[in-house]
Every structure is written in C-alpha cells, then in structure tokens.
Amino acid sequence: MKIIVICGGVSSEKEVSVRSGMAILASVQKKYNAKILLLENDYKIVKNHYSSGDIVFNALHGGYGESGEIQSFFESQEIDFTGSGSEACRIAINKKKSKKIASRLGIKCPHEIQVDPFSKDFNKPFIIKPNKEGSSVGFFIINSKKEMMKAMKSNKGSDVIFEEFVSGRELTVSILNNRVLPIVEIIPESGIYDYESKYSKGKTSYETPAEIGLDTENFLKKKSLEVFNTIGCKGYARIDCILSEENIPYFLEINTSPGMTETSLFPKSANQAGISFDKLIEEIVGLKDKN
Template structure:
C-alpha cells in the first residue's frame, strides 16, 4: 500500500528515519482553519496544534457557530442568515425580514471569512442592499447581526478537556467598527491588556468562554471575543479557532500578561497536541 505520510511529507534521502513530531497549522481562513487542513493531518495521523475538524469547521462558519452557542445558552446578538440563492429569489423579502427582526444599525458579514473581510454596517435600506452585495462577493452564505453597543473584549483559552483562561484584553478601535483596514493597515487601534473590568465581569467572561470552548468541542486554543455592554452584560461575538500568533498578536499578549511567555505558550500547545493525539490512538474503530 502507498503511504500517505511518505507521499505528502517526503523525507530527504539522507534523513529517511525522520518523522514529523507535531505540525503547527498556523493558517487563517478557508482551506486553513476551517477543518480542511486538519482533516488532512488526521488522515496522515500526525499530531497537530489546535482544534480538530469539527471545531475548526463549526468555528469558521458564523451561522453554525451561533446556532451551537444558542443551544448552549450563551448570550449573543440576534441574527438571521441567507444563502445566495434565497436572497436572489426575493431580495426585498430578505431586507424586510432584517428590518423587522434586527432593525438598524446592523452588520452584514460573509459567514465563512475572518479578518473582518466583506463586513459592512447598514444603517438604512440602501446601505443594507449594498452590504448584502458586498458580503455575497466573498461567500455563498451571509449572516446579519443586530448591532451591540459595548466594549470589545477578548480572552484566550488554552487546554483540551480542562481548559484555562488568560487575562482579558480590550480592543479600542478609533473607527466606527474594527474592520480589516483598522486591523492590518492603519494600526489605528489600541490594545489594553489587561482590560479595566471588575472581578465579577472577569469571572463571567471566563465562564462563558469555557462554555463556548466546550460547546464547539474545541482543543488546544481559541480566542473568545465578547461585547461588554453598559448594563454589564457579557455578550459573546465569536471564537477564533486559530487566532493571530505573532509575538504582538492579542492571544500571545494575553497569555504573556498571565505569566506565560511566547516560547512557553508554544511548548504548552505542543504538549496539548501530543496529549490529544495520544488519546486518539487508544480509540477503537472496529470490533
């Protein structure tokens, strides 16, 4: 039989006895963190850092993710979703439904993209129509969410079956919302670590983040993003199953403030990957 491992990851002729210990699939977006690469690594039976196929794919699709969060009892913004064909058949009905259920302002997003690509804020029917057209350029499915007024806070989750949480950080965008340009081009955003929140609010964020982690059957790491409203409500926005990982990205900075250095964080993730892979080897698939 042909070895998938040998075909996909050929060793150099002088190093035929080498094997891959752990893969760190530090990839973002479709065909990276959506379960596809994770599925490939499962097929070749190589340990890898981060979430498995199910959590990665569910975490990438904002509609599926929010459906699961709703079943888990997490507080989140109201939302509706459409696939392209539904919208094309009766766009006015789609716009009217958004206006009735969510009102203005609202946000229109591609369901399966990250980094705020294709996201628009709609404040009236005209901008809503443009927002739908923009989002459908990037995906066959879009999600429309009510606007939540609140501070944008994030927390890192680390672990497998018994996850732990970092400190909380806050994003303070100088623009109307945290779009792609603010994230990657302007640098027009402040990160406050740790965020100025109460102990009670921190405990709520931590509890809700772990609840979201377990609801998606996550492993390794996630960054959980929330809104903290003026009334003190903690509203989950989403989780990122492979957050940015430069030394200056939010996730490593949150853990650095919690006392875990960048090298220590990577070492811990490697340990978690091996732990999960070892456990899977004990599972029987036939009688």
C-alpha cells in the same frame, strides 16, 4: 522531530496567515529543527514533507485551514498537527452553529434579523458579515441603502449573516490548554474593529486585563471555557465578545486558529499572564509533543 509551519492558503486571510507563520517560524527555530510551507490550493503536499514524529504547526486562517478540511486530511493520514480537530473546526468556523451552542450554554448572542436587500426601508443600524470568515473580512455596519449595497457586493457569493447591532465594548477571551488567559479589551480609534483597525499600526489600543468588573470577568471566563469544551476544541482558541452598554456579555464567534504574530490578541493575553511569545509557541508545540 521537526516542526513544519504551514501558512498562506487561499482564503481572504492569507496575508495575515503568512505573518503568523513567519512569527511562529522565528520562534520555533530557536529550539527545534523547523521549516515553513507557504500553501496555496494543494495542501496535500504537506504529506511529502512529513515524517513520523514531526508536528505540523497550523498557522492557516480561514478557508480550508480552519474549516476542518485540512484537519480531516491530517487525521486520515495520521499527521500530527496543532489546534483543534476537524469536527470542532467545522462547528467553530460556522458562526450560526457556534452561536446556537453559546446560546444553549446561557450566553446572549446578537439576534439574526430578516432583511430584504432590495427594500428601500429597513431598521438600522445592523450588521452584515460572512458566516465563515474571520479577521473582520466582509464585516459591515449598515446605516444606509448605499452601505448595504456595498456590503452585499463585497460579500457576493458568500453565506452572509444579517445581525442586530449591539453597541458596546469589544472583548476577547483566549484559552490555552483549558486555561483561560486575561481578557483583552479592544479599543479601535474609529469605534469599529474592522480589518483596517486590526492590521494598521496605531489604529487600535488594547487594555489587558480588561476592566469589566469581577462578576462579568468570571462569567465570561466560565462560559468561554464551556463553549471551548462543548464544541470540542483542543489546545487553544480565542472567543470574541461584546459587552453591551447595559453590561450584558454577547458571544460573537470562536476562532480555532487565532492570529499568532507577536502583536496579535492571543499573544497579548498570554503575555499578561506571564507567558512570552516564545513560551506560548513552545507550549502549543508541547501540547502535541506529549500526545
């Protein structure tokens, strides 16, 4: 058996994906025969490197790597891969759909609002973000007409969401094989967990486990697992939330292919649970190896 780590892709999260892929490769090479494929447009080349018994470790973020497209191809070719299947990925990457599911399960979600981008007057602040991107790409908090024009230009051609701004503490809940790991609180220096805060050293601090009170912790863990299972996720995923100033949890989105560098949120949560990065990667591989 060999492990084929795939990363790169064509989405705006390509750079992050490569970093995840390299970290995963360094880990799996300690125990397995492994190789890495840096993908671009033609992901079907994976088939040329795959033999029965191999496992593809999907380190792609966003785009065809997280939308269900590559998962559907793997399923049709009987290629064994890590993470959720095509249908779960199609739902999870669509923030509008995943929010509807979370809402039905009893978790509050930020309300979508109607905004005329050409109007001079609008209620602010509010959020503009793409419906199907991660890593805070295209995410803007709007306080002025100028900011709105910048956000619309950045997201040109994308299906965007206009959403109420919920002020509060940013939290993330990681799930590994139906086990909910310790919740992480994200504390960005700027007050906004945007792309720069995520990937610039020293711009963000983290508290693990988050000190949010036992009732809130239990509620978030229970509901996050319900979202994970209702969508049909497999293996692992990460759910992002806001705890409002009124101490009300809000669901934001679910990521079926979370960052897997040694400093990413999912590994931080696993580490707090006593699971080293190498052990985490080994467990993800093991989930497929047992199938």
